[in-house]
Amino acid sequence: MTPEELLEKAGSTDYLKLKEEHEKISYMRYKKPNQYWLSKLLGVSKPVNYKDGSDAELIETKKMVRKKLETIHGSVRNTVELESLSGDHLNVGDVVDLSSDFERSGLAVIAKLPDSIVDARYTLINQYGEIEFVSRYQTGVRIPNVFPKGWFEHSILEESQFVDPDSGLASIGKPYYKLEDKIGKDKLFDSAMSKATVNLGDSNVKTYIVPSLLAEIISKELTGIINKAWDILPMMNLKLEVLHNILQCNESPIVLSFRQLYEAAKITDLEELAKGLTSKKEDTINKTYEKLLRKLQKTVSVSNQFNSVTLGKPIIGSVERFYKTTIQEYYAFIMSVRKNDQIFHHQSSENSPSYVTVVPLNRIVQFNKMVKHFKENPIEYEMMSIYVNKLLATNSETLTSVDVNKDQFDEPEYYPVLIDALKLYTADSFHDGVLESFLMKIVRSLKPYKNIDITRTGIYELLLNLKEITPTEDPSKWWYDAMLPGSGLSSKADMEQELYDRITPQNLSTYVDMEHDIQKDREVYNDVIYCIDSENPLEIDDGISIKRLEDKKYLVSSFIADPSSYLTPDSVISEIAFERGSTLYLPELSDMRAITMLPKVFADEIQMGYTDKPSRVLRVSFTVDLKNGVIEPLPDNNDIGFGIAHKFVRVDYGSVNEILSESIESNKILCSISDTTKIDSTKLKNDLKDLYNVSEFMATSAIKNGRSDMSNSLRFGREIEEITADNNNRIKLEFKEVEKKFQSKTQEGEQTQSERLVSEIMVQSNHIAAQFLSRNNIPGLFKYFEELPVSESVKSAIHHLKSKTSINSEDNIKDNSSFKDALLLREFMTRSAFSVEPARHAMLNLDSYATVTSPLRRFTDMINHWQLHSFKSHGQPMFKKSNMAYMVAQLTAKNEILSRIQRKTDGSYTFKALKQLQEEQKNNGSKTAVSFKCIVNRNPTDDGEVSVILMDYGVRGVLRTSWYALGKGITDEKLDGEGKMKQKKLLSDIEVGDIIENAIIEDVDLLDGSIVLTSELV
Structure with a gap:
């Protein structure tokens, strides 16, 4: 039947029924929640009617609602004080970034604080106007007090109070699962899980909605910040590239406070520099850079690493305590640092990033040359693989590195550079997809690593097997941010230690x-x-x-x-x-x-x-x-x-x-x-x-x-x-x-x-x-x-x-x-x-x-x-206070770095000691591995990982459950949908304070020192 015939057959009664049904659904899903929220906003007892019959009427209604919000509770802020960006105390109205990489933006606003001591999740409204339930440790960069708190009073509504249970309408609200969403997960998966819950008849799961009028206003504000930041981004990228040339030191990574780099970017005038930097005379270019450096030394107290190696860091510095900037410009800076993470190493997921590490340019050039050389000479892959395989075979038959005579093989030109890159990889010292892919290709060509998951721990063990490092060396020494003497990464740190030792x-x-x-x-x-x-x-x-x-x-x-x-x-x-x-x-x-x-x-x-x-x-x-x-x-x-x-x-x-x-x-x-x-x-x-x-x-x-x-x-x-x-x-x-x-x-x-x-x-x-x-x-x-x-x-x-x-x-x-x-x-x-x-x-x-x-x-x-x-x-x-504020920024950054080193070091060595216990028992003929007790210290996430602490040792760990294995496709393929949901139910029953017996150590996360465990019980 043609569309024309269908239209002719359809009577006006059918059309009226459809229209009536549509209006009924729209009323329950959108208008009724909006009316309820508006009545709370305006302080009246009856639902508030509003015009939405046409697009023009709806636009006018939104303008009216926004004006009321601003009149009653205040306007959205456009600026932020840099000093207020420190700390991790989230509050209603704060904007957070749920993404930690350059490829996507994920702004959201805190709409509601946690309601329960046993569930520390915040309720957020994201840039699409949707609800997210997120723990503090999953939120990223925080920009405080952007929206007035009052905007969000009575804004998170339980869907069931507006939808007739006999209507048969499918839920459109956000399910409040016991398990926490892993931020960054595909929205399609989220939707699939919602349907699975409904199909299993889990009536205990509540769903929540945001009034659509407010959701659209919030969405417009957040996307406006993102769009404006993207407009600023190209200029910010140019500034960071110019700054890297004068802030970097070929002899060492250089740590700056996050605020230092931001203020340096703010005062860098590209128009002023353009003539000098585009000159064909090297001397003119250098003088232009030196002029900018002197300006930065005076304004943001950076040390001179441009044409010399300066020991230590200037103590006498100054920052403007109540310095304000636009939110859009600050977010553009955040995005730019992420984009340039090969030259500015930083912790992208922090609520308030305290520092950036300026990566030496010669390291980047050295690794790029190696990758380019192998790409132009594919035979080099095979030659490197043969050499490394020979070393592994030889070392497996010897007891000490003294017995290994590398001279019996012809060492490839880039072998030392490869080893340096592998060390840096174990310590998370670079974020370069091309270089990582290159390293994985080399490692995959080695016989012991052809068919196993390649982890940072696996690379660390490869370095051990090659006798390139000693069993007592800790990977954190190759972390750029650490700048430890004796690491081979920082001549500056070595020179400082040599001075002390003299x-x-x-x-x-x-x-x-x-x-x-x-x-x-x-x-x-x-x-x-x-x-x-x-x-x-x-x-x-x-x-x-x-x-x-x-x-x-x-x-x-x-x-x-x-x-x-x-x-x-x-x-x-x-x-x-x-x-x-x-x-x-x-x-x-x-x-x-x-x-x-x-x-x-x-x-x-x-x-x-x-x-x-x-x-x-x-x-x-x-x-x-x-x-x-x-x-x-x-x-x-x-x-x-x-x-x-x-x-x-x-x-x-x-x-x-x-x-x-x-x-x-x-x-x-x-x-x-x-x-x-x-x-x-x-x-x-x-x-x-x-x-x-x-x-x-x-x-x-x-x-x-x-x-x-x-x-x-x-x-x-x-x-x-x-x-x-x-x-x-x-x-x-x-x-x-x-x-x-x-x-x-x-x-x-x-x-x-x-x-x-x-x-x-x-x-x-x-x-x-x-x-x-x-x-x-x-x-x-x-x-x-x-x-x-x-x-x-x-x-x-x-x-x-x-x-x-x-x-x-x-x-x-x-x-x-x-x-x-x-x-x-x-x-x-x-x-x-x-x-x-x-x-x-x-x-x-x-x-x-x-x-x-x-x-x-x-x-x-x-x-x-x-x-x-x-x-x-x-x-x-x-x-003065301005001097002290500068010191606060520097020492906060350093304290963060030192605490990370301590965590990584403790976790790494504890993992080694406990892994040795397991291996010894296995070598002694025991059929059961040494197991450990651990206690759950956070609610599980829906990807199957549980944050735990090892009893008797006090070190942090991550327990990967059977649901995690299912997500990775490494469990029983015969499990049907109901079986899978039972596994998920088992995971959701885990609570903070639960003791999990018989956990087996599998790995260590070299990034943060957490020990990775599994257990047959979950």
């Missing part, structure tokens, strides 16, 4: 003026100072004293080493220390025990703890009144002072625990200390007892007053204290053991009495220092902890979980919180950060906090020392 006790004064002192008059302190630390500390930078003033009232002081008094901010050592940020502690089996912030010889000379050796110190003092329950700083600014101390008692934690518990060994220990220091053993014992009682009182008071300390619950099993290797390069894990008799009453099972003693006094000392800075209007580096914005229901649940930590009548802490409680709370915790002004530390429940107690290993503390020195000596600070 310093000896005999020539120290050549490098540091040991007579220089900011303080002209120093008081001599005669206090007995207890330096309590581990048995073999790298350095001793603090000690404590106590003096009884009256019954149950004490003067407590902490004494801290004073390196800043010897150094000026413009010295080379200061600038190297600033670039390092803090001491990086490494496992004993690595090439270095630690990469120290300051030269080891200098730190050894000025550290505390040497009996009768005068040492410059910062003293922080306060009184503790146990009777009245009062802790106070000394009046008249006497709580902070600089002087000379000489009565040191050096004692380790274990010995103090023995003394406090009055064990059999305690008298022997006291006599030994007394013989060394000539201090009466009774005084030693009484002082330590008093210090412990004071610290326990301080801890109890802090918890009573609202300190939130869930760290005790988050730690469980055994804490890895040391990672070593035996003569056969077998990795050994050594665990911290805390005897019951030595446990602190306020931190049972975790901290010993001596550790609690020291930590409480140091926390209070940092608080006193912050109060001093604040009281005297001195800019400082204040550490703060901002609470995450949460819904009322979550706030109530958090309060309930925290209240499980209580104090009994004997003032002992009773922790009834479970590990599950702590994991749930952790999802609503933010990271600590630095501010140049006093800010509340919510975790410690302190109005201000500024670290000063570890200046030998933390540069933040050295900066605060300089500020205190200058004020005490000259009545004014050394640095």
